[in-house]
Amino acid sequence: MKPQISTQIIADFTEIFSDWRKQKLPLSIFLGMCFNLVVAPVVYAATGEEFSRTQAWALGLLGLVTLSLSIYLFFVMFVPEKF
Incomplete structure (x- = not known):
């Protein structure tokens, strides 16, 4: 029974990673x-x-979302053919 259980666990992990x-x-x-765990104490x-x-x-998370959205929009403006 043990080999069957370990085989099932390995298959589950493979599916999760894929x-x-x-x-x-x-x-x-x-x-x-996870990055906000570093930013929030600084704020x-x-x-x-x-x-x-x-x-x-919440303020740290808002700052991260704002930064990521501004980077995304920067790339959309200057490289529109990819989007």
């Missing part, structure tokens, strides 16, 4: 949230604790 390569949005959202410290941790986390 899906990650096809679907970029969930991976990019995950990486953005919280820079505001002198005037914001709550939740507000600092």
